[in-house]
Amino acid sequence: MTTIFFCAGNAQKKMAVSEMKMVAVPAGNYQPFFITPNNKPIPVPAFKMGETAVTNAEFLEFVKANPEWRRSKVNRLFADTNYLRHWKSDLSIGEANKKIYNSPVVNVSWFAAEAYCKWKNKKLPTIAQWELAAKAAPKNFKYKSLTDFILDWYTKPNPKVLPNVKSTYQNEYGLYDMNGLIWEWTFNFNSFIGSRDSRGNDEDELKNFCAGGALNVADKSDYAAFLRFSYRGSLKGNFCIANLGFRCVKN
Amino acid sequence: MIQVSKKGPLLKSGILPLLLMLSFTFFMFSCKTNSGNNADESKIDTILTGTVTAELTTAPNVPKPLTYTSPKRVMVQLETIEKVMPISDSSEYTFWTFGGHVPGNFIRVRQGDLVDFTLKNAPESKMSHSIDLHAVIGPGGGADATSTAPGQSTHFQFRALHPGLYVYHCATGPVPLHIANGMYGLILVEPQGGLPKVDREYYLMQGDFYTKGKYNAPGLQDFDETKALAENPDYVLFNGKVRSTTGPNALTAKVGETVRLFVGNGGPNLISSFHPIGQIFTKVYMEGGTEINRDVQTTLIPAGGAAIVEMKMQVPEVINLVDHSIFRAFNKGAIAQIKVAGAENPSIYEKLKK
Numbered sequence: 237m238t239t240i241f242f243c244a245g246n247a248q249k250k251m252a253v254s255e256m257k258m259v260a261v262p263a264g265n266y267q268p269f270f271i272t273p274n275n276k277p278i279p280v281p282a283f284k285m286g287e288t289a290v291t292n293a294e295f296l297e298f299v300k301a302n303p304e305w306r307r308s309k310v311n312r313l314f315a316d317t318n319y320l321r322h323w324k325s326d327l328s329i330g331e332a333n334k335k336i337y338n339s340p341v342v343n344v345s346w347f348a349a350e351a352y353c354k355w356k357n358k359k360l361p362t363i364a365q366w367e368l369a370a371k372a373a374p375k376n377f378k379y380k381s382l383t384d385f386i387l388d389w390y391t392k393p394n395p396k397v398l399p400n401v402k403s404t405y406q407n408e409y410g411l412y413d414m415n416g417l418i419w420e421w422t423f424n425f426n427s428f429i430g431s432r433d434s435r436g437n438d439e440d441e442l443k444n445f446c447a448g449g450a451l452n453v454a455d456k457s458d459y460a461a462f463l464r465f466s467y468r469g470s471l472k473g474n475f476c477i478a479n480l481g482f483r484c485v486k487n
Numbered sequence: 488m489i490q491v492s493k494k495g496p497l498l499k500s501g502i503l504p505l506l507l508m509l510s511f512t513f514f515m516f517s518c519k520t521n522s523g524n525n526a527d528e529s530k531i532d533t534i535l536t537g538t539v540t541a542e543l544t545t546a547p548n549v550p551k552p553l554t555y556t557s558p559k560r561v562m563v564q565l566e567t568i569e570k571v572m573p574i575s576d577s578s579e580y581t582f583w584t585f586g587g588h589v590p591g592n593f594i595r596v597r598q599g600d601l602v603d604f605t606l607k608n609a610p611e612s613k614m615s616h617s618i619d620l621h622a623v624i625g626p627g628g629g630a631d632a633t634s635t636a637p638g639q640s641t642h643f644q645f646r647a648l649h650p651g652l653y654v655y656h657c658a659t660g661p662v663p664l665h666i667a668n669g670m671y672g673l674i675l676v677e678p679q680g681g682l683p684k685v686d687r688e689y690y691l692m693q694g695d696f697y698t699k700g701k702y703n704a705p706g707l708q709d710f711d712e713t714k715a716l717a718e719n720p721d722y723v724l725f726n727g728k729v730r731s732t733t734g735p736n737a738l739t740a741k742v743g744e745t746v747r748l749f750v751g752n753g754g755p756n757l758i759s760s761f762h763p764i765g766q767i768f769t770k771v772y773m774e775g776g777t778e779i780n781r782d783v784q785t786t787l788i789p790a791g792g793a794a795i796v797e798m799k800m801q802v803p804e805v806i807n808l809v810d811h812s813i814f815r816a817f818n819k820g821a822i823a824q825i826k827v828a829g830a831e832n833p834s835i836y837e838k839l840k841k
Contacts, residue, residue, distance in 0.1 A: 318610075318638055388709050391581045391668070393569050394611055459712055462661035463614065470615035470634040470659070477637050478610055 258284040259410040266364035278364045286483035288401035288412045289340035314347035318476040338400040340481035346473040349421045349482035358484035360423040370414040372407040386460035389416040421482040425468040531599045543592035546726045549688040550595040558599035566607040567616040575729040579707045583668035589727025590692035591672025598650045610638035619658035630658035650678035652775030652793040671753030686744035692751040695720035718756040723815040725823040732823035742829025747797045754790030764807040770797040800827045802836045
């Protein structure tokens with residue numbers, strides 16, 4: 237219902253935001269980062285992934301069409317007080333923020349990201365999908381290695397103004413900015429060792445104690461992956477963070 | 488292991504509980520016979536008598552000795568901050584810190600205190616962070632309770648059971664990177680009755696750093712994973728910067744005074760051979776614990792460990808405090824200084840003419 241209303245009522249505004257290009261990611265096997273007896277390589281069927289992260293301008297369309305996701309109306313269970321705090325108001329990113337219209341939307345919760353993808357008949361990528369897509373070799377890359385590039389990004393403070401999408405590198409699948417711009421939500425961000433139970437089991441120790449966990453990871457020297465998994469492990473679904481955004485997939 | 492695999496039948500027959508009881512009794516017994524006065528929890532006063540907020544200081548300063556004599560609930564809040572700061576005169580580095588400095592804020596509590604601990608992660612942070620305080624008995628030394636995303640905070644409490652000087656550090660994976668970027672500090676648990684009074688107390692913490700560029704290479708330097716894995720640092724520093732504690736920034740003291748240093752070693756890799764050039768440690772609380780060694784020239788401070796050392800200032804001089812793995816002092820920055828002012832004492836030291 238909301239979708240129909242949106243299409244009819246905001247056709248003109250929608251023109252300004254072109255439809256996200258979806259890029260094909262071929263089928264592959266994902267080797268889980270944390271190795272346990274139950275964590276076998278996961279076969280991932282081919283899927284399509286958003287060429288870039290969802291931008292502020294795109295997310296604004298979503299918020300316009302879905303009043304329950306406006307900053308002043310959102311349920312605190314689904315988004316904490318930082319939700320869209322960088323916007324001027326409910327329905328305006330703000331003239332002063334012009335530079336970030338085309339930058340990834342951040343300060344969005346998992347619930348908000350998932351709702352956005354659903355609205356587009358898409359989903360958030362699973363960890364397996366995201367990691368597989370991000371593994372593709374970069375095109376025209378000036379860094380020694382991808383890990384090197386990621387570590388360099390990780391060890392620099394957040395920039396004052398978040399750059400636009402497509403401002404880092406494109407990988408061989410055609411995906412932009414898989415690293416180097418923002419962190420991205422994944423569908424199963426807090427269950428990365430296969431268990432849905434996030435507390436009180438033996439496997440859980442691996443994610444909380446990464447020192448101990450170091451004995452059980454796929455590649456101990458992959459510090460970039462370590463950082464990603466630690467970051468995901470500290471999240472809750474309603475957290476809204478200044479360097480955390482998302483992109484959608486279509487299976 | 489055998490007990491576990493035969494759990495069913497053993498439990499049924501009641502043998503396992505018996506075994507457990509026996510081993511527990513033995514454990515209690517062995518504890519009692521081996522423990523020193525300070526480690527025996529049954530002798531610690533644990534009834535809380537109010538709430539205080541811990542004084543937190545930045546190195547080289549140390550919070551004032553505690554004046555209360557019965558256990559308190561002690562409120563402590565640390566904030567993790569990622570920050571570009573100079574590591575030498577020409578180089579900058581993106582430090583990850585507890586409180587915006589390397590080392591992190593010094594925390595001082597008393598044995599028996601219940602520490603109410605909040606970890607905040609600054610909203611501007613790129614990383615998640617956590618804390619493992621070696622003074623904590625409990626899962627991960629607090630790390631289990633404090634995995635903290637940017638802009639969020641976490642909260643736990645612990646009882647300070649054992650007196651001593653303890654390292655704290657970030658325990659978020661990859662732990663070595665968080666430590667290599669400067670995420671460590673010290674927490675002192677004063678014994679009941681406090682430490683003996685001295686004239687001055689200071690805070691020093693050693694750490695090794697690994698950068699893409701060489702020592703003092705100009706500009707913002709990135710972390711070098713290859714050098715870190717090879718344990719081959721470009722910098723070995725006291726208090727996070729070349730010359731942080733020398734020349735105009737040297738520690739000061741006067742002839743006749745006793746100086747106590749709380750010295751930690753954050754690592755991540757190197758062990759410190761901590762030595763005062765032109766002085767002798769009159770007392771060393773070895774490894775930051777309760778055993779005291781006297782008349783020591785050089786004391787080992789392990790990575791992730793600490794020591795409390797004391798010296799009596801006898802003559803005017805500049806005491807160079809070094810890691811006596813001496814290339815580190817000459818070439819990598821591992822020097823701090825105490826400037827001692829006062830009258831000469833020829834009966835102790837005199838430079839003679841030919």
